[in-house]
Amino acid sequence: MEYFLQQLINGLTLGAIYGLIAIGYTMVYGIIGMINFAHGEVYMIGAFISVIVFTLMGPFGFASPVLAIVLVLIAALIFTSVYGWTIERIAYRPLRGSFRLAPLISAIGMSIFLQNYVHMLQGAKMKPVQPVVRGGFKLAEDNGFVVQITYLQIGIIVATVVLMAAFTMLIQRTALGRSQRACEQDRKMAALLGVNIDRTISLTFVMGAALAAVAGVIFTLYYGAVDFFIGFLAGLKAFTAAVLGGIGSLPGAMLGGVLIGLIEAFWSAHFPIAYKDVAVFGILVVVLIFRPTGLLGRPDIEKV
């Protein structure tokens, strides 16, 4: 039971990271119907920027960890968003009218480019950071096995829930959210009614990148080391999460992320850890067989 609880906590934390990245995939898919393959790299760039800013602040000490994290978050958000915006502007916007696979290949090319760009600039070694937040609560103890939730894990879960709530508000209550939903339903009609399509799509990419940056900062804090390759696997898992939850659906992305985090945590606890990715994809296949549009996806009606 105690062991179960501990894995639950770890899985939820991991799931929060996947969920945040998955939202970026699902939003972009919802609005322009393309798989943004470079999104995992955007997350990696967010993580890298956070390591750089942490290291830059190192000499000043972390008098207040909260302040340090807030500063890092702001820097990562700004710079990563610029990456998100630029990627859309350069690699996707010119291809918006062409057939379905063209932006996909462009995105794969972008992903290869960004991964190796960071590799070239920052080297291949793992970049460690000093732990910023230490300590935690002891929840239970059983024969020496301590169930612990660290302050960091609490912070991650709270931050994710708050972000999700804010995001849902943004989509449902603001003018921007309305234009996004309008573009999602019918881009041409939205344009006729005066929605600025280019701006809406750009902002969608910026928001996706911002969430990926938050996920990147969380990754840096939680695992304490970053390299240029983390984007690929995390992107793959997050995309799987988005599909599992039903691509195009925001709560679905979060649900998918949490589910995948939990699957990984529990699989690693009871089965050979090397096969946890196999388990994740296996469950994806099983879910898709029974619910071909994901858990919360709307079944879409194809018209002639």
Added chain:
Amino acid sequence: MGGERLSTALREALASAFVAFLLALPLVGFRLSETQQGIGIVTRFDWVAWGVACVFAGRLLMAYWRGSRADILGHLPAMPALPAVSGKAFVAIFLIFAVAMPFLPFSDRYLVEIAITVLIYVMLGWGLNIVVGLAGLLDLGYVAFYAVGAYTYALLAVNFELSFWLCLPLAGLLAALFGILLGFPVLRLRGDYLAIVTLGFGEMIRVVLLNWKDFSGGPNGITSIPRPSFFGLDFAREAEEGQTTFSAFFGLEYSPMHRIVFLYYLILVLALVTNFFTLRMRRLPVGRAWEALREDEIACRALGINPTNVKLSAFALGAMFGGFAGAFFATRQGFISPESFSFIESAVILAIVVLGGMGSQIGVVIAAAFLILVPEMLRDFSQYRMVMFGAAMVLIMLWRPQGLVAHRKPSARLEAGA
């Protein structure tokens, strides 16, 4: 008029330079470096300055020359039309060149080796073309079938000493079987769901090969895979007991080139078989059904085509050719490991198909040659190789979104008014 144009150009260039500055500042300006005390920072603001200056100058020139058009890439020169020879003549020239290639005066060992690599990708591209180009199914895990073929041959040859010629069909069959096993549950899914499942399947195969050490040798892979023989004649310097070598049988002096040239012709024949097969399939009802399905699934259903079966046949056939190519890859390398079957391979093969123009057979050849030769030529810049490769993929796509050789018209169509 000139003044206004210049000021617009300046404004645009300044905006681009500012974005470039924001992009470059964190990742180019600061480099994390390992020091004695842990991790330190090296600043490189000069690099940032150069980068920003280049973007500014480049954008200024572009904007000034092309008026205020914001679209950079809409103005690249159109692709030169393919030589105005008829399709048949073009193919014939291509074929003659391919057949004569190993004996041309400039061909050395290095060139023939590269040509073999290009042909492997041409074959993989043609195989995937059945799935993506003809049937319109997005497969991001094609490399899985390539891996199945390679490991089938390697394991059978190493453990049971079966010959290449016996294993080749087995590798294809097993890969096709995997294709059916994967395809059966998931082919009902729509395009992009299928993409992620195939991608996941590719990763699953790789993870299993990497971790099931007793079966596949894990990360160390399988070594000393036997080379193919020429109808029982080995390409060795010394004959084994009771056997003759290729060079001895034909009274030639031994040369390692014999085997390479043989491998070249082997993959050429395999690739041409793939091509011939695809071209014939397109004329059969099932091939026409693939293309019809790509164009309109609902209409197909209304006409009584069973989409799942049709898709499954495309998937299995594509997988089979992937398996053949895999077996060839294993025998050519003599060594395989899971590293050769990562997602990037799937991405490159898919890029070959899409850049080639989705369904165009000759386009695949051009795209494969391009995507394999470019990294090869950049070998001296190994550090920048993959960066340039990624950038090239984006740029070609922007330049020719419909592929190098656009070809999407169905093989059969009713003429208007017919």
